[in-house]
Amino acid sequence: MDETLATAAEHAAVDTAGLSGLKFSKGHGTGNDFVLIADPNGALSVTPEQAAALCDRHRGIGGDGLIRAVPSRLLPEGAALLAAHPEAEWFMDYRNGDGSLSEMCGNGVRVFVHFLIAEGLADLPAGESLTIGTRAGVKTVVRTAAGYAVDMGPWEFIFPGEATARAMDSLVSADGLEVARPALSVSMGNPHTVVALAEIAELDATDLFRAPHVDPLPPHGTNVEFVVPSEPLVHDGVGTVTMRVHERGVGETLSCGTGACAAAVAIRHWAGQGAPDVWKVAVPGGVVGVKFFVAADGHEHVELSGPAVIVASGTLS
Structure with missing residues (x-):
């Protein structure tokens, strides 16, 4: 078993009795699922072990991550954002399924805002926007007819170098692939390494139970996307x-929002001049939209759009 997954399994055995009576919801964005809890007074203290136990799919509620909704002013990371963005009332405190802290999650942002609305913690009519705090900075979310669209902010290459001369910066090995494949590492506020494959059969044959090996590995680890361009691409x-x-x-x-953005960044970069600014990214859990635009700050931003669903609410026994 992969060391990270083994650690998560060990954490799942932790008794969560200290969270007895805690109200929660379960939601997902194109199959990327989360346990969500509201903490309007900043009174909850969920340990990494407890988070992993809640996210365990056999002995917990089950989820790819845990999201706590807490006022930005009650977290050091959130309070630091309020000086420049006083409208960012709520902070998305996100942990991965193994309990580790993460900068943010693109699908999780949409589900987080949907959860705030469902809990009566925010009001967001269709066409209007809400600004929230994350460890990757503030994110502006617009409610659409089909779900939510999130300004994910600017993208950048993780490793230094001239973007125009960049093609690949690392090699990725994975079970099911006979040889290591060249890849490109992209930051969407969190790290991603994108590998292009030639055909769907090759994608289907790739075994992602264990973490792919990335060389060189970005400083804080990385998410790894395996991508097949359509034919025709556009x-x-x-x-x-x-x-x-x-x-x-x-x-x-089943889905990764920031990963979909990173995949579009890499394929668009490889496609060269004339590549489109609008993309559809098909993932096992559905389809998300990615759009590139120049924001008021003069930088190219990425917008992620897609659905968000709350499937259940309950109380921990």
């Missing part, structure tokens, strides 16, 4: 790719 001005992902601290998930 239809009616929209690029289309199919993706699977191994998430850092989780394992393979």
